[in-house]
Amino acid sequence: xxxxxxxxxxxxxxxxxxxxxxxxxxxxxxxxxxxxxxxxxxxxxxxxxxxxxxxxxxxxxxxxxxxxxxxxxxxxxxxxxxxxxxxxxxxxxxxxxxxxxxxxxxxxxxxxxxxxxxxxxxxxxxxxxxxxxxxxxxxxxxxxxxxxxxxxxxxxxxxxxxxxxxxxxxxxxxxxxxxxxxxxxxxxxxxxxxxxxxxxxxxxxxxxxxxxxxxxxxxxxxxxxxxxxxxxxxxxxxxxxxxxxxxxxxxxxxxxxxxxxxxxxxxxxxxxxxxxxxxxxxxxxxxxxxxxxxxxxxxxxxxxxxxxxxxxxxxxxxxxxxxxxxxxxxxxxxxxxxxxxxxxxxxxxxxxxxxxxxxxxxxxxxxxxxxxxxxxxxxxxxxxxxxxxxxxxxxxxxxxxx
Numbered sequence: 001x002x003x004x005x006x007x008x009x010x011x012x013x014x015x016x017x018x019x020x021x022x023x024x025x026x027x028x029x030x031x032x033x034x035x036x037x038x039x040x041x042x043x044x045x046x047x048x049x050x051x052x053x054x055x056x057x058x059x060x061x062x063x064x065x066x067x068x069x070x071x072x073x074x075x076x077x078x079x080x081x082x083x084x085x086x087x088x089x090x091x092x093x094x095x096x097x098x099x100x101x102x103x104x105x106x107x108x109x110x111x112x113x114x115x116x117x118x119x120x121x122x123x124x125x126x127x128x129x130x131x132x133x134x135x136x137x138x139x140x141x142x143x144x145x146x147x148x149x150x151x152x153x154x155x156x157x158x159x160x161x162x163x164x165x166x167x168x169x170x171x172x173x174x175x176x177x178x179x180x181x182x183x184x185x186x187x188x189x190x191x192x193x194x195x196x197x198x199x200x201x202x203x204x205x206x207x208x209x210x211x212x213x214x215x216x217x218x219x220x221x222x223x224x225x226x227x228x229x230x231x232x233x234x235x236x237x238x239x240x241x242x243x244x245x246x247x248x249x250x251x252x253x254x255x256x257x258x259x260x261x262x263x264x265x266x267x268x269x270x271x272x273x274x275x276x277x278x279x280x281x282x283x284x285x286x287x288x289x290x291x292x293x294x295x296x297x298x299x300x301x302x303x304x305x306x307x308x309x310x311x312x313x314x315x316x317x318x319x320x321x322x323x324x325x326x327x328x329x330x331x332x333x334x335x336x337x338x339x340x341x342x343x344x345x346x347x348x349x350x351x352x353x354x355x356x357x358x359x360x361x362x363x364x365x366x367x368x369x370x371x372x373x374x375x376x377x378x379x380x381x382x383x384x385x386x387x388x389x390x391x392x393x394x395x396x397x398x399x400x401x402x
Contacts, residue, residue, distance in 0.1 A: 024050045026327065027158055027168035028138075029146055029181050031057060033313055034299030035174030036129035037078060037320035043137035045328060050166060051138055052158065053175075054145040057130055061122035062204045062279055063313075064234045064241050066219070067092070069115045070392025071314040078321060079132065083118070091128050093237035094119040096218040101379065103372040104224025104265060109379060113387055117219055119234055146175070149184045151293055170327055170334065171295045174320070177280035179301035182287075190292035197249055198285035198307070198357075200229065203259045203276040204243035206236075212268060215240045221309070223372035225265065226258035227251045228364045230309065233266065242268070245281050245310060250364075283307055284357040286350050290342055294334035296323045304349060307357040314392065315349060322348065355396040 026042050028035045031053040043049045067075075075081055086092045095116040102108040134140050144164060150157040155169040173181025177199065185191045207215070215233055222231040222244075229246030244259045246252065263270055282300050284307035290297045298304075299316035306312070326341035363371045379386050388394035 023166060024048045024168040025331070026050070026170045026172060027052065027156070027166055028172045028174055029053075029158070030172075030174035030176060030179075030299075030301070031055075031130050031140065031142075032061070032126050032174060032176070032299065032316065033129055034301075034316035034320045035172065036126070036133045037317050038172050038174065038298060038324050039133035039138040040129065040136050041078070041321065041324035042327065043133060046137075047328075049133075049138040050168065051130070051133065051140045052144040052146065052160070052166070053140075053142055056142040057140075058123045058127040061126055062202070062206075062243075062277055063122040064204075064232055064243065064310075065120040065122055065125065065236070066234065066311060066313070067118040067120060068311065068314060068391045071317065072118065073392075074314060074317050074321070078317065079129075086118075089128065090237075091125055092118045092120055094235045096235065098218040100216065100218070100220045101372065101376055102220055102222045102265075103369045104222065104261070105369050105372075106265075107369075107372075109376040111379060111383060113391075114384075115387075115391055119219075119236060121236060121239075146180045149181060149295070151188075151190070151295070156294055169294065169331070170337070172298055172323060173291070173295060173301045174298040174316075175301055177282050177300040177303075179297065181295065182297055182301050185292050185295060185297075190295075191287065191289060193285070193287055193303075195285050195303070198247070198283050198303070200245045200247050200281040200283035200310070201252060201255055201278055202243055202245035202281045202310075203255060203278050204241065205274050205276040206239045207242055207268075207273045208239050209236075211273065212240060214267065215242075222262060222265070223375070224369050225262040226254060229255075229258070231258075231262040242266075242273075243276070245283075247283055247364075281305065281310055282312065283310065284353070284360065286353050288342070288346055288350055290319075290323075290345055291338055293338065296327070296338060296341055298323055302345075304353070307353060308360045308363070309390075318349060319345060352396050359396070 025047040026049045028039050028051045039049045095118045097113045097116045100110040145161040148159040156171045158166045220233045226246040228250035231244040234241040282303040282305040286303040290302045298319045304315035322344045323341045326337045330336035
């Protein structure tokens with residue numbers, strides 16, 4: 001998608017004449033990877049951008065923090081950065097070419113990658129991209145919890161719990177799986193979604209490495225402790241990330257017991273580690289119509305995460321890139337901007353996620369250890385193809401039966 005550059009002075013003059021209350025070209029709700037990437041790309045082109053978040057940064061963020069090859073390449077393209085630089089800034093804290101897939105029965109499959117998985121601590125990761133967005137010219141306001149969105153012909157008005165009001169030509173909803181922006185659109189019947197049918201819940205905890213020296217120092221994925229889900233143990237510089245997730249509609253009531261069973265399998269007592277926190281995870285509930293009018297939804301707010309293994313960081317950055325380019329290209333025609341964003345989102349991202357969701361439907365519909373057995377069978381007979389697919393070097397299309 002080639003973006004057409006629009007003079008910021010032309011934008012300012014035309015919009016201010018249209019409405020004297022107009023304050024920003026774009027208001028981004030949520031300062032995670034999707035929001036900061038959108039803000040960075042627009043501010044770099046001279047757009048007046050405001051980022052709002054209910055939290056102050058840096059803030060704690062639960063996430064496994066896995067970066068695949070496609071994520072690294074995308075970051076290099078958007079931010080002109082490198083792996084070595086991200087490591088020097090302590091954004092990437094750990095890398096591994098090794099991985100292991102483990103069954104609840106105790107059997108496992110260990111292998112190596114051609115390209116390593118990289119791991120980040122999301123508190124530092126998210127703050128880093130937010131700083132770049134602000135350096136590019138975006139304004140950031142913390143502690144602004146959005147309570148309402150008024151859709152106007154020329155733009156939109158955002159109201160916050162503090163009593164603040166902000167006016168913007170475009171509104172970007174990058175506020176996570178439990179998105180206030182998406183909820184406000186749905187409440188007004190601007191978008192229609194069966195959001196809960198493909199929503200998962202994760203229980204996750206950071207455990208200091210010194211407390212659990214017996215845990216692996218490279219990524220492990222576990223199957224069989226929870227139906228329609230998986231568990232994980234990911235490495236960090238001074239900690240391990242332990243978690244489990246399952247599709248609410250299939251495994252919601254079993255999640256806590258599955259978490260305890262998982263801890264027992266890795267010989268960890270819940271009494272000796274911090275209590276896990278829960279958070280929502282998109283798990284196949286992507287929106288093919290990603291917004292309404294001048295409101296565009298990004299990342300988790302649009303349901304953009306891998307429906308099998310839950311990867312979401314790549315889709316946050318990529319959807320932000322597509323949305324920003326659509327707005328740059330069609331700033332004076334919001335309907336065209338949304339149409340362009342939806343077209344490229346469906347072609348580049350959602351077409352892939354559809355293949356994964358169909359494959360997941362088949363794999364997780366099987367009982368017991370069968371999901372583990374199928375996945376490890378594929379990893380054994382076609383390791384290169386599987387790795388290239390997970391890393392984003394190959395389409396998921398082959399993964400879809402038939």
